[in-house]
Amino acid sequence: MKKIRLIALDLDGTLLDDKKCLSKRNREALLECMEQGIEVVPCTGRIWPGIPEFIRNLPGIQYAITVNGGMIEDVARHQVLDERKLEWKKAVEILKLAGTYETMYDIYIGKSGYGEARFMNHMGDYGIGPELEKMIRDTRIVVPDVIEEIINLAKPIDKINFFFGNPEERMRVRRILLERGDVEVSASFSNNLEINGPGATKGEALLRLASHLGIDACETMGFGDGENDLTLIKNAGIGVAMGNAVENLKSEADYVTTTNYEDGVAEALWHLLKIGRPCMEP
Numbered sequence: 001m002k003k004i005r006l007i008a009l010d011l012d013g014t015l016l017d018d019k020k021c022l023s024k025r026n027r028e029a030l031l032e033c034m035e036q037g038i039e040v041v042p043c044t045g046r047i048w049p050g051i052p053e054f055i056r057n058l059p060g061i062q063y064a065i066t067v068n069g070g071m072i073e074d075v076a077r078h079q080v081l082d083e084r085k086l087e088w089k090k091a092v093e094i095l096k097l098a099g100t101y102e103t104m105y106d107i108y109i110g111k112s113g114y115g116e117a118r119f120m121n122h123m124g125d126y127g128i129g130p131e132l133e134k135m136i137r138d139t140r141i142v143v144p145d146v147i148e149e150i151i152n153l154a155k156p157i158d159k160i161n162f163f164f165g166n167p168e169e170r171m172r173v174r175r176i177l178l179e180r181g182d183v184e185v186s187a188s189f190s191n192n193l194e195i196n197g198p199g200a201t202k203g204e205a206l207l208r209l210a211s212h213l214g215i216d217a218c219e220t221m222g223f224g225d226g227e228n229d230l231t232l233i234k235n236a237g238i239g240v241a242m243g244n245a246v247e248n249l250k251s252e253a254d255y256v257t258t259t260n261y262e263d264g265v266a267e268a269l270w271h272l273l274k275i276g277r278p279c280m281e282p
Contacts, residue, residue, distance in 0.1 A: 004273060005219040006220045007041065007220070008232060010043055010044060010224040012044070013244060016260065020134075025279075031058070039062065044064075047113065050135070051066075063081075065202060069084070069206075087156060088157055090182070092151065095107075095146065097173070106161050109153060114142075117142050117144075120136070126163035127191035132189075161192060161193075186228035187227045201232075204235070219237055221237060222236030223268070225241065226245070227248075229241075240253060240254065240272075243264055
């Protein structure tokens with residue numbers, strides 16, 4: 001095995017626990033990775049400003065893969081290295097489709113999130129728990145009408161988020177979107193869908209960033225737990241699935257670690273790279 005030079009990490013359900021916190025052990029392991037010259041790259045469906053400050057402010061974080069691979073950023077230099085967006089007229093079509101179903105939706109444009117009060121005030125109806133609700137409230141600008149906002153801005157869309165209270169409607173909308181064949185469709189949670197432009201996947205973004213840095217694919221490691229991490233796990237030199245990951249992700253992974261509540265990231269780094277410290281059993 002070649003030396004690992006780049007580690008890409010999903011955040012929610014992977015590096016962070018379900019309360020969106022970073023454990024001391026995970027933090028220490030990441031800092032040791034960076035001290036050894038390994039690029040540690042947040043790889044998330046969030047926009048960069050939506051990533052918690054305690055991640056953004058980790059010393060040594062230079063690059064980020066955001067909005068499911070739709071953007072690769074040199075965050076230290078405030079430069080966009082690559083972006084794959086959704087045409088705004090196509091986004092309007094998709095959101096008008098959503099209007100015929102019981103779904104909450106919001107969008108990311110230009111590192112800002114936009115949502116509507118009619119959804120934000122009833123997030124529990126769409127299966128959104130308190131921790132995720134807080135994150136959404138903290139990262140969305142409330143506008144009267146998201147579709148009108150898109151039309152007025154007339155700018156490419158970073159990502160569309162859908163949330164569903166009814167699993168059958170979620171599957172129905174997913175099928176319709178996949179049949180289009182002109183968008184990327186994935187999910188972070190069992191009750192959501194995420195729609196990106198063509199080529200916007202975490203796995204493709206990992207390979208593009210590695211190439212930019214002169215790093216071979218076999219010198220990369222990727223961590224994830226959800227469906228939108230599948231391409232990351234497949235394309236990384238070593239793909240690590242969390243113990244709490246969906247089953248198809250585990251089946252594709254090179255290694256399955258412990259859960260996000262059991263310092264699964266640090267546990268894998270210790271087991272595979274001897275970075276960090278072993279878990280101290282009680």
